[in-house]
Amino acid sequence: MTTLTIKRGPEFSRILGLGVARGENVVPNDDIIEPIDSSDEWIRKMTGIATRVRANSETSVIDLSERASLEAIAKAGIDATEIDAVILSTITYPHMTPGGAPVLADRIGATPAAAYDISAACAGYCYGIAQADALVRAGTARNVLVVGAEKMSDFIDPADRSISYLLGDAAGAVVIGSSDTPGIGPTVWGSDGAGAQLIRQTASWLDVRDGSAEAFPTLVQEGPSVYKWASFKMGPVALEAIEAAGITPNDIQAFIPHQANTRIIDQMVKQIGLPEHVAVGRDIVDSGNTSAASIPLATERLYRDGAVKSGDLALQIGFGAGLVYAAQVVVLP
């Protein structure tokens, strides 16, 4: 009987390099409160956000992705031609097809890398890490570029009091490649489609076609319900990721959750029982909620603040619309 040849990859993978790109404009609360009849004080109290980064109108998801990707590739010390797969995680690329990833791969000189988009909202970066880790270790790709990129400001309603005022525009990218030692712990991930309406687009594209959409579709959320789910259901997921990696909370140097709301972050810290020495990503205060980009942004911020260094163990967890979630412990590049 004829048997197939099966590729085998390296035993381990790791993050080789990180890059980020924030929207060009820093938008303070005072600039957005009028349409939502709110105040700087209220936004800070409810979300922790002081400013959010938003891109110029001519800047695209691909532009932000390109900037972050080139930095990640340079820091990884590889050539773009050594990338065999490009995964773009986004919910704001404004074309159903073609995907943004092939366009990005072409822009950065990674052609003919396999390239595809994934839609896992605020969990998208951690979903991408899970896929990249598996692709590298299976021998399917030598190096994988994972990008979380959003231009949320294209899909917001300035008068929406549920989520729009939280959102920012940015991209974060990492290159995942082979490693002599374990660099990415097992991913704990899942979904709960029963909560699909908790964070959603206001109308489908068919509603727009048929004229039944009241306005251009934007994002809305049931804030308190999302808070409850994220604050109390995601802590156990994060703990599972720590256990799956064979370590304890004492062994990690950083906790880098999706930057949804500082109140959620605070509650998760409490639920996990994180020791005080663990640095906690809180880039949301200045960058806002940038969905799939928020974890790499918060990681970059921790480096810049001197709170983490290469080789540190970081617990990261993404969670959001779907509902979807994913967590893993990684060795910081």
Place this chain on the structure above:
Amino acid sequence: MAKSEAEVLEGLAAIVAEETGLDAADVQTDKSFTDDLDIDSLSMMTIVTLAEEEFDVRIPDEDVKNLVTVGDAVKYITGAQA
């Protein structure tokens, strides 16, 4: 064993005090969570979640808006106990 309204009030007051820093004695049945105790929508969800654990009941998100006063919550929880 199901708890009485007085026992639920005592337990709920402790949870509210823990979340808000208020004195548990100020958490009375006639007090409005929002207007009197200044509890915002997110803190309310924390209190609801901790109450669900404490009293082994389920309080669906859509029912939380009906819990205007502490007394409303005490009645709801007492009735929801198995």
